[in-house]
Every structure is written in structure tokens, then in C-alpha cells.
Amino acid sequence: MATLEDPIEIGGVTVPNRLYRAPLLECAGNGPDAVDALIDDLEPAAESGVGLLCQGATIVRGEGGCAAPGMTRIHDPDFVERLSRLTDRIHDHGSRIFIQLEHGGLRSMETWHAEYREAHPDLEQLAVSRPPWQLRLLDRLGFLAYDPHVLSTDEVYDLAADFGRAAANAVAAGYDGIHLAGANMGIVQQFLSPFYNRRDDEFGGSPEARLKFLAVVHDEIRERAGDVPIMTKVPAETPAPPSPIVRRKLSLEDGIEIACRLEKIGYDAVVPVQTSVAWDMSIVRGEYPARAWENDALREGYDAAFGGAARRQVVALANRLQSFQYDFEPAWNEDVCRRVRERVSIPVLAEGGIRERAQMDRLLGSSEKGTNGVGERKPACDMVGMARPFYAEPRLGARLLERNSQTANPRVVCESCNNCTVPQVTGAPGICRTPAVLRKRGELEREGAYERLKP
Template identity: 25%
Template sequence: MQYPRLFSRGRIGSLILKNRGIMMPMATNLADKDGIVTQRLIRYYQERARGGVAMIIHEYTGVDDVDSIPAIHNLRIARDYHIAPMEELVAAVHLYDCKIIAQLHHGGATSNPNLTGRQNIAPSAVPIAAGRPVPREMTLEDIRRVQDKFIAAAVRCKKAGYDGVELHGAHGYLIAQFFSKYYNRRQDQYGGSTENRARFLTEIIEGIKEKLGDFPVLVRMCGDEMTDIEGFLSLQDGLEIAKVLEKAGIAAINISNGSSLNADANCEPFSYQPGWKKHVAKAYKAALTIPVIATNTIKAPEFAETLLEEEICDFVGLGRSQLADPYFMKKAQCGESKEIRKCIGCLYCRERVLRDGLPVRCAVNARTAREVEFDALKLDGNGQSVAVVGGGPAGMEAARVLAKRGFDVTLLEKEARLGGTLNIADKPPFKDKISRLVDTMSVQLKKQGVKVRLDHQATVEEICALKPVGVVIACGAQPIIPDIPGLDGDNIYLAEEVVSGKVKPKGRVAVVGSGLTGLETAEILCQQGHQIVLVEMAREIGPGIFPAIRNDELSRLLPYNPAIYAGHRLMEANSQGVMVENLSTGDRRQLKADSVVLALGIRSRVELVEALASALPYGKIRLAGDARKGGRIADAIRDGFEAGYTF
């Protein structure tokens, strides 16, 4: 066994777990508008159970649909009519020898008054963040009423067949608000001392035990809120609370980090490295006798094994790794670790759920939360030949899926290695996870028997010689160069050329365009010692970038003090720099720069695509990725998967 600790049996209360991998709760937006379990939600969790985790702690589940509705599709167990659909979910997970725990939740001050039609309630009248609604301080009657809702929800969970419940005391939600010296300013028995601030929760635990006896109750809390504001929990504050909870009889503690004002310590952008917060979990394991579950930015089973070996925790919390590859555990157990699709930390999942209110998706796994539509591949290839033009993410994924269906796939790539634009995207700081994605996809192609021809500029003659039944064209895109005077000068460069190291701009550099590529290019140039002028047409730099990623990038770029011209349009480039126009006033000004770098996005290679499509004597031609429409990694992999699935 390559990972003996990861695949050793473990115990949480009365539960025996087959290994040490536990799927962590993550919002999905897959419930219906009444918080009821859907078939899509069932298949999503069932897929993770099939993948080999020992236990699933599923997404936050509302106990109160009167005072706590954080999102339209928030899963709930607030009413008896929620029980029967949840029983179906539990049964689907239990089929695969996987335990399932419901995470019980109340938003408190984080709820959405637009959905409840009521003022939020909280321990004290303190808004969760600046500009957010001021909640009403809970009366003793309110406290008892909400506690009863937690207890009633636990009773419903047991009726539905759950193996236990987890009480959500992390991330700034109601229980965490009671824990907090910042949000909880009460002067009664629910405020002040550690025991008083934990009392709201310990009384819920007592009530559940009184009703259900030996029914495992877990608690999730932030081990360290990592928020440099007086009143937010330090590591020592958290340890004191955890000891009170252990005394109250919880079966295990699930350690997260961060707060309502520091979500990155909970769900990190790509720049955070695995294990950066393991000292927190280790402190809890040293202080407590109950099992400790902890997340630690786990991307690979090797690292999970190390955490267990170092006694950082008793069980490893697998979060986004379960979105990227639900078969993480099974592949690790079967010696197929190189085939695990690893999370790249892009936060596409968070962006969809938290910013856009859409169902969860994963950039590197097109089936995530779409298991209903893509239930099983048709094995109907029968050895027929298919050509795939382009070895970027879309082409690689299309080739993999087609080969799994039984087609004889030949992939033609003009460069010397697979990856396409991923081989540029992996060059900025902290983007090594993208290199690993290329490696994994390459391994998967090899396993499926895809014939890869590198250094091949695909021609119609070569494609026709394969006698394919069809062709997938995934030949990527090209950078946008607008029709503006001066962009043919010797001091004009493309961002892709700079990032890949093919060119080296001189002196002061004007970077035009501040999407993620533009910001990363500017960061690289700053690290090389260049002064930067950043030009962007939108009112703010980084338009469209998910705030957590944008803020993370700016935290590294802004200390270099780049000159920023947001709301300005490029009008002309010349030997002295660039002429820009203020879109608000119409004023024009010359910005001094020795070099100009364009990061203005991409467009499809329309001419190449049309030439291939018109010359090939085949009706079955599919476009995928940037060849169809410019987009991100998530778009390319989804396009490739769908092209291969529906071909």
C-alpha cells in the first residue's frame, strides 16, 4: 500500500470509517428554490461516494427558513417535507460504503433580508461587514427558538438515515458570531467569557444528545480566524472554545480557518501553498483527545499521507480536490495517482456559487455537478478513426473522451509538447499547478491509447490520410491586435511573448489590458525590475476577475507602485510610449514608455478553422475551445469534453 495511513480505518464516535479521507462541505446551489434535495444533487454526492472517500460532510444545510436564507438554492432541513428527498440522498451515498453527515447551518447576520423579508438576527446588532445590513440583537426567546430549530433539524437528519450531524460554527455564520468577541457583545449568559460565548452551541449539543442519544455530533469551527482586527478569534481563543466543546461531548472537530472578512484562509487562491496552515490543525490535535479533521490545501494523496504521518490531523479534509476529481481516493488506492486531476486553485467554483449564484462547476472537471446529463459514456467508437487538431486543453480533453468511447484517436499538435496555451499560463508566479494539469492530461491520453503527433502543423492531406469518420478542430486562438497606429513598431510586444520569455522588453513598459494575463505579465515585468504603466479601458483594473483572485494578484503587484490609468483607451503607440484617451473626459495624454506590451485578449483562428472545415470531405466536424470561442481553461475543458461526449 503506497499510502498506508491514508487508507487505514478510523473512528469518529460510534462510526467506523474505511479510510482517512473525508469530503468537506462546499456550497453547490443544486437544491431547488425550497431547499429540497434534487436528483442533480444526489448524483453529485453519489459520484464522490463512488470515488472512495470514507465520509461526506455535505454542504451547509439550513435549519431555519424564516430568519436564515443565505441563497435561493440553499439546501435545507427546516421542515418535515425535506426528510424524504434527503433519505434518497443518504441511500445513494450509503450504496458505496460511505458515511454521510449533514452540516447544520444558520446564517445569522450573513442571511439575505431580500430573501427572508425580515431583519437579520444575531448575537448583537453588529453588521457582518461594512455596508451590510445591521441585524437585530437576539432576545433570550430568539435564542431558544433557534436552538430548538437546530435540535429539530438533527432529529429530521436521523429520520432520513444520516450517520450524524455537523454544527457549522465557522466562517462568520451564527454559531461563529456567538463565539466571536467582535460580533458578540452581549452582557448576559451568552456573552463575555469563553464558556458563555460557547453556550449557544453547547446547549444545542446537549439538546441533540437528549433527543437522539449516541448520535454523532461534530462541530466545524475556524481554528484561527487570521483576521487582524481586535475581537476576531486567535489560535488560542479557538483552542479554548474547542476544549469547552470537547467537554460537551462532540465526536470530532473539523478545523477550518479564516472569517467573514478573510475567506481566503478558508478557500485559498492558487498562490497559497499546501500545508501553509497546518500549524493550526496540529495545535488542536495536541490539545484535544477527540479526532481532528482538517483541510490543508490538499492537492495530492502524497501530501495527505504526510499530514497523517506528521500527526497534523486524524482525518484529511478533501474539498476542491473532490470537485476536480471525485475518484481522488480510488485512484490513489489503486496506484493511479498520476491520473488524478488536481485542483488548480482558480476559484472558478467559488466564482459561480458566491458571485454569480449559479450551480457549482469545476474548471478541470466538466462533469462536476453535471453527472445527470453525462451519466455514462457510450462505448460506440468501434475502433473508427477520429482526428483531433490541436493539443491544448480542449483538444486533449476531446481526445481523451473519444478514446474512452472506443474511437481510434490521432491528435495533431503543431508545437513540440502538449498543452497549448497552458504552457504559457503556467509561467507566471504560483501557476505550477497548471503544469501539473498538463502532465496529468498527458498521462491520461497515453493510458487511453491516443496517438499523439507533436511538431505537426495539421494539413488537409494528413488528416484525410487518417480516413477519419470525423474531425475535432481545437487549434486554439490568436492574440487580439487592434487596428491602431503604431502597433507594428519594434517596441511592441505581446503578453504571451513576454510571459514565455521569448522577448524581453526594455526600460519602462506600458502594459495595455489588465485582465488576468495583463496583471500577471505586469507582475513578471515588475519582478524583472521594470517600471510599469498599466492601461485599462474599464473603470477598474482587473475587470471580470473574481475578486479573491484579483485581490490576491494586486497584493503582489501594487507594492511595485505601477502607474495605473483605468478608464483610458489606447489611441496610438509610438517610440515615446502610448497615447491614451480618458473615456470620461475625452482628454488625451502621452504616457512615456520604452516598450509596449499588449494583453487585449484573444480571438478564434477563424481563417484556419474555415480553411480546414471547408476542405475536409467530412460532415462530422466539431469545433472546441478557443477555435470555437475564446475563453478560459474551464471553457476549453468543458468544450472538449462535450465535443468528445456528443461526437
């Protein structure tokens, strides 16, 4: 069975090992310092030996679609040309880099960010269908603001073409592969999900029709960017609020079936995840980020985002309640990954709550703890990834990869406290903000734990 140190091939690209940095919000934007910010954020993981880096959600159009402040756009060839400096730096360390392409649709800032809405009053959200009644209710109550533009059939094809053009730009800049943001309430999930997709044309109705957008995006990427590896997140909306609040959603079986169909379409890898129909703590399970909410320096930014102190407090309360609903669970996507891997032959990537080397070995099937009861190892995935732990330890790979590890079962110092995530609604960079975690990282730095041994 595979170990973390073994290479793997994704769509013809060889990745030197099976550890990857999952997509995160870099908040680098497109300004004159954007490429330097991306290098500062991503290169340390490559220096530490991580085999694959996935640059976080990058918007395929020049206007609208950003789910958070400071997201990078990849529509402009002049800007994209500068990104070759980033990909060259990653390749210098022997790592590979994929870029995650995204459009927020109904999740975009023009829905929820009060100051942004005020500054851009003419922006509409791109919508797969008319928003579900639950979202329209939040609109009437004043928590969200919807002015949706439901995509026509021709406009769906145009949007898919934008994904293809963005992929071609990325390949020209040296990216090794394309990672589609298929979950976290982005436009792709909105096409896949019966909660959002009530269309009556060729892109809606049956499960096969709801999958057609991803099929057209695949074909556009192939036509414009060639045989670049393509992978996507695959959602199962199993933690969604229960009926009667949410009756239509993607079941676990639906998510597994989508992954199987994507292999037939020609996708080169899948990342199965259990997520909600909404953008909530189902994707960042863990503690209520009290320290982040109580930070006086960030409070003005929160008020600008949510529309004042009262609404900030309501959002913080909702955040606290969700921390109980989505309590941290180690490797919470293991079951869906294992079931997908039993039915596909393309690589399956696992992320979500993976925090120590022993978990990685078990998921990859290189540990006896992963046996199926008759002595045969049964892997749940082919690669293992983490996101938030790289905020806490940018050079984390040096501690996890076997030849560098100083302990039998190295564990990340990240406490899944989520103090790193809430400030991003203000456009703050993704960094660890928890003193106890930073002290532990400092101790490890002084011990030389992040010094990568040369082959």
C-alpha cells in the same frame, strides 16, 4: 501510525477510511429535483471510495439564514423524508454521510444580495449582537444592508432547538452524523467570536459564555436525535485584518481552547480552521478567479447579486486584493490541527489546501517526513479532507486511495483558481469551469484513473 486506508470511529460510527469530502455548496435547493441534484453531486465521491461525505451547509429554518442562493433547507419533514434516497445511495457504496447544519446570521443573503433584499424587504438578519462598527460602516457606504434582529435569550434557545430538530430530521433520513458549520462567518462563529458577540447575558462576555450556544446545541441534538456523532468546525480568526481595523478576534490559542472545551461538552470530532472574521478568501485561498468574473453569461447574475455593474466591479477588485492577502499555502490549517490534536482525544479532521497524497501521509503521520526530530512520527490529524478538488474530480478518491493509485504520489488536478466559487453568488452549481483542468480530468478518465478497484 494511521494510513489513509485505515478505518476510523467517530462517535460510534465506523468510517471505512480517512479520506473525506469536505462541505461544499451543492446549490440544490428544495425543489422537486433537489434530491437528484444532491445524488449527482455526492454519489460519485462515494463510488470512488471516499470514506466520509459531508453534505454542504444546510439551513435549519424555513425562512432566512441562507448565505448563498440555492442552499438546501432541512426544516420540512416531508422534504427530509425524500433525502433517504440520497443516504441509501451513499451507503450502497460503503461510505458514510454527515450533514452540515447552518444559519448565516449576519452573513445571510438579506445582507448582501441586492435582488434578494428587494424581493424580501421584510426579512431581518438574526444577530448575536449589534453589528460591529466595521459592518455598520459598510452599511452606510451602501455595500451591505443591515436590519438586524438581535436574538433575545429565549430566542437563542429557540434557535438551538431548531438545530436539534434539524438533526433529528437528518437522522430519520439516514444521515450518519451531524457537522455544524462553526466557521465561515455563520451564526455559530458569530456566537464564538468577540468580534461579533457583545452580549451581556449568559451567552456572551467570557469565552465560556460565548461557547454556551454550542453547548446548548449539543444538548438539543442529543435530546432530539440520540447518540448521533456530532462534530463542528472550530475557528481561529488569525488571518483577520490587523488592529486597529479588527482588535477583538479569536486567536490561535482561543481556537485551541475552544476545541478542548468542546471535547468536554461531548463533541465527537473537531475541524480546526484558520479563518477571518469575514466571509472572504481566507477560506478559499488561491488565485484571483479572472475567468469567472469575465464570463459574459454570468455577468447579469453578478449585477443582480451586487446591485449593478459598478458594485460588481468593486467586489471584483476586493476579490483581487484578497487573492494577494490570502495567497495559497499547502495544508494551511496544519499547525492549528497539530496543536489541537496534542490536547484532545477525539478525532481531529484537517482540510484547507491539501492537494496530494504525500501531504495526506505526512498529516496522518504515516510518512517519515512527519517526524518530530527524534524519529517519532507525530500526526497532525486523524482524517484529511478536500472541498474544491471534488468539483474538478468528482471521483477523486479512486486516484488517492492506495490500492487504486497509479502513481507514487497522486496529486489533484484542481489549480485552486477559484473559478468555481464566484458563480455561486448567482446560484450557479458548483462545478469546475477551468478548461485546462477539465482537459486533464478527461485525460485521466480515458486512462481509467477513476475506475475503482473492487476489494
